[in-house]
Amino acid sequence: MSRIKKKFEDLSQNNRRALIPFITAGDPNLEVTLKLMSALVDSGSDIIELGIPFSDPIADGPTIQRASERALAGETSLSNVLDLVKTFRETDRETPVVLMGYANPIEALGVDAFVARAAEVGVDGVLVVDYPPEESSALNLALKENQIDSIFLLAPTTLEARITDVAALATGYVYYVSLKGVTGAGHLDIEDVSKRVEQIKKHVKVPVGVGFGIRDGETARAVAQVSDAVVIGSRLVEEIEQSEAENIIKNVEGFIRSIRKAIDQV
Amino acid sequence: MQMQEDLQNYNFPDHKGHFGPYGGVFVPETLIHALEDLRDNYEKLKNTPSFMEEFHDDLKHFVGRPSPVYYAKRLSEMLGGAQIWLKREDLNHTGAHKVNNTVGQALLARHMGKKRIIAETGAGQHGVASATVAARYGMECVVYMGSEDIKRQASNVYRMRLLGAEVVPVESGSKTLKDALNEAMRDWVTNVENTFYIIGTVAGPHPYPMIVRDFNSVVGEELKTQMPQLIGRQPDAVIACVGGGSNALGVFYPYIKDEGVRLIGVEAGGSGIDTGKHAAPLASGTPGVLHGNRTYLMQDPNGQIIETHSISAGLDYPGVGPEHSWLKDIGRAEYVSANDDEALEAFHKLTKIEGIMPALETAHAVAHAMKIAPDMSSDQVLLVNLSGRGDKDMATVATASNIGL
Numbered sequence A: 001m002s003r004i005k006k007k008f009e010d011l012s013q014n015n016r017r018a019l020i021p022f023i024t025a026g027d028p029n030l031e032v033t034l035k036l037m038s039a040l041v042d043s044g045s046d047i048i049e050l051g052i053p054f055s056d057p058i059a060d061g062p063t064i065q066r067a068s069e070r071a072l073a074g075e076t077s078l079s080n081v082l083d084l085v086k087t088f089r090e091t092d093r094e095t096p097v098v099l100m101g102y103a104n105p106i107e108a109l110g111v112d113a114f115v116a117r118a119a120e121v122g123v124d125g126v127l128v129v130d131y132p133p134e135e136s137s138a139l140n141l142a143l144k145e146n147q148i149d150s151i152f153l154l155a156p157t158t159l160e161a162r163i164t165d166v167a168a169l170a171t172g173y174v175y176y177v178s179l180k181g182v183t184g185a186g187h188l189d190i191e192d193v194s195k196r197v198e199q200i201k202k203h204v205k206v207p208v209g210v211g212f213g214i215r216d217g218e219t220a221r222a223v224a225q226v227s228d229a230v231v232i233g234s235r236l237v238e239e240i241e242q243s244e245a246e247n248i249i250k251n252v253e254g255f256i257r258s259i260r261k262a263i264d265q266v
Numbered sequence B: 001m002q003m004q005e006d007l008q009n010y011n012f013p014d015h016k017g018h019f020g021p022y023g024g025v026f027v028p029e030t031l032i033h034a035l036e037d038l039r040d041n042y043e044k045l046k047n048t049p050s051f052m053e054e055f056h057d058d059l060k061h062f063v064g065r066p067s068p069v070y071y072a073k074r075l076s077e078m079l080g081g082a083q084i085w086l087k088r089e090d091l092n093h094t095g096a097h098k099v100n101n102t103v104g105q106a107l108l109a110r111h112m113g114k115k116r117i118i119a120e121t122g123a124g125q126h127g128v129a130s131a132t133v134a135a136r137y138g139m140e141c142v143v144y145m146g147s148e149d150i151k152r153q154a155s156n157v158y159r160m161r162l163l164g165a166e167v168v169p170v171e172s173g174s175k176t177l178k179d180a181l182n183e184a185m186r187d188w189v190t191n192v193e194n195t196f197y198i199i200g201t202v203a204g205p206h207p208y209p210m211i212v213r214d215f216n217s218v219v220g221e222e223l224k225t226q227m228p229q230l231i232g233r234q235p236d237a238v239i240a241c242v243g244g245g246s247n248a249l250g251v252f253y254p255y256i257k258d259e260g261v262r263l264i265g266v267e268a269g270g271s272g273i274d275t276g277k278h279a280a281p282l283a284s285g286t287p288g289v290l291h292g293n294r295t296y297l298m299q300d301p302n303g304q305i306i307e308t309h310s311i312s313a314g315l316d317y318p319g320v321g322p323e324h325s326w327l328k329d330i331g332r333a334e335y336v337s338a339n340d341d342e343a344l345e346a347f348h349k350l351t352k353i354e355g356i357m358p359a360l361e362t363a364h365a366v367a368h369a370m371k372i373a374p375d376m377s378s379d380q381v382l383l384v385n386l387s388g389r390g391d392k393d394m395a396t397v398a399t400a401s402n403i404g405l
């Protein structure tokens, strides 16, 4: 059984929702990212989404753009990100790690080479923002052969017929983008999200996570009420960006604990 | 020969938007529905006679088409080789070929009931053309422009504002055309319901490369009737500058099956291809995925897009339309480059000898014609697509000549 599947089964036995933080690998540098990954787990995260930095992140708002820029200023490459997961796995064999990024760095490394290496270092899922199902058959095949989950996005603009198509390919979980906008936007409509997740669940057998626009305990709790997993990115990256170097770990742990607490009230 | 047979059946993109391995729809899920909607509407409208009549009527009365073809006799004689003829897109309303596409897309927007249009711009020509049609059709218009380009194309920024458009400076990345495109995409993801994104070149996700090519093909279609009237035959070669590649495809596309006509695209060689400071992905790049399509890109070994350099803002782009990548691979078109210095020299030559001041983008195509004409015979004909006029480039040219304005 995949680590992601097992994680969701354990959570649902305890009637709990998953907390999935997103951070960009290499922001502010790879050593801190490694420490942050453990800190995220220690403070109550269930799955870690690790961003692969890219020079032209069209789906990201200013906060995650800046995180990518900081990571690239330190010349963080996809190979570095894979090495980071390898090091993380030396001490943590349980927490699922999902890589999230854009197509070009993956194509530059080569889809098959990327997947082989991802399997070797212990990556559990891959989400490529600009690889919709119609453009990602090579990647999906390679992921399947290597038992890595293919995570797909669904959006408020996704038609019902298309949800069925995505459902046929999705493994691990699907990621519902809660609003029309880039990461970090702040106009989440919970009622709307609730209706859409219900519709998605009619077709999709894997758990449904919701992300984009979750900024605090209150929005996290509201989203946890209507979904299986809460993804929190920009607000967390802001915490990293705004903390003095020596306080990053402490502040991130405090923030994640507060979100965990809010989610567990559901 | 296999290639000749294939060319007679040339029919791209396929139904998924691919030109061989290039093109496609590499976008976040939020945009998929809008792109499918655009594709379906375009397929319907392009086969609707009243829509195409409206388009051609505006091209005639608003843009001033057909544009003339001019024999640059003094320049040709000076070079002492092939005849150089110019397709005068610089005489269009707003001063460049860009308006052919913006008229078409604005009409699409209107038929789709979208009242807000957004655009990205480098040189400002596409921004001006978008702001112009927005005024013409009574639409709200927002133009994204890199802050670096805002500096070097100040007069076009003022023109856009006079036309009622909002010009939004983009401060991310290299602060040029690619970053303006990123920002326009982000706006579109956010406002996809009421907004039509007018992409300014044959790039972006399917169906844009096809739509922009089709609207600009009016240029090549005109040439195919004009040239036989003027010289009794088609030209030996067609030459155009390539940024994203819209003016080039506009003249190439109608000639693809005419194998006697050489198609030559001229990329921006910047300080020289060997210096790495240029914007010539077809000459020295590798395939990858950017801005919704797979194409040749300027990128580092890790797949990060690298900064480009060109004296002309409109060519300063690390990618190129996917159909050019395909035409390069199948060998139907040739791609070369002209450096900043060569473009500047061509700018001055054409201005002084013919009284025609080309845009710096266009000057790259002129430079290549000047390079190859002397080795050709005087009964051979080079047709240069004179994509735009140079008024917008006064400040850049003056600075390059160490003159303060």
Ligand SMILES: Cc1ncc(COP(=O)(O)O)c(C=O)c1O
Residues within 6 Å of the ligand: B096, B097, B098, B122, B123, B124, B125, B126, B200, B201, B202, B241, B242, B243, B244, B245, B246, B247, B248, B313, B314, B315, B359, B361, B362, B387, B388, B389
């Ligand atoms: C006059 C002119 N020619 C050419 C270009 C380059 O674009 P494309 O390669 O799409 O024709 C521009 C772009 O701004 C332009 O203004």
